[in-house]
Amino acid sequence: AQSVTQPDIHITVSEGASLELRCNYSYGATPYLFWYVQSPGQGLQLLLKYFSGDTLVQGIKGFEAEFKRSQSSFNLRKPSVHWSDAAEYFCAVAPIHGSSNTGKLIFGQGTTLQVKP
């Protein structure tokens, strides 16, 4: 079965430091990949997505992610974290079977980011 793993449940970084959140997926083909962010008390907001093409994708709020097929990874990065980036981050995969795409997403467990002043 397809799965998504976010190995880090909780990460703390200092404001201005760089950030990398890890995401690994288990899937035979190349899935569609997403990162969402959930600020406290809010729903999820799409940060970026990868469907095909350039393996380095840019998103909103200065985030980027790199798809590495050999490592089955889609890690999220930001060069300089701001205090407002404190939130929970979810990696998700849309399993595509041939031409079949139900529109469903499989989510990882989430990583909570804390930003120290």
Added chain:
Amino acid sequence: DVKVTQSSRYLVKRTGEKVFLECVQDMDHENMFWYRQDPGLGLRLIYFSYDVKMKEKGDIPEGYSVSREKKERFSLILESASTNQTSMYLCASSFRGARKNIQYFGAGTRLSVL
């Protein structure tokens, strides 16, 4: 902007009550989803609907049912609420077709069952 509205941010119910969680989207999306979010477990799909009156079970449908009588509205029903259904519930919607996997989320309903 896409808007997905969940009728309640917080709900407190008693064990055995019938509970309705409502979700409305204003973007004419074909697909709608109900998730449950619990710490350490991420989001788990309860049910989804790809058209009016159409529904499919997700990964954890037990104890829940859904209703989609109109395209814009998707309701989650707890027939007889139990304490293990205390959780955050998130509704999402998306287009069918090439953009179908981009889901837009509501703010969530935090349900406590006492």
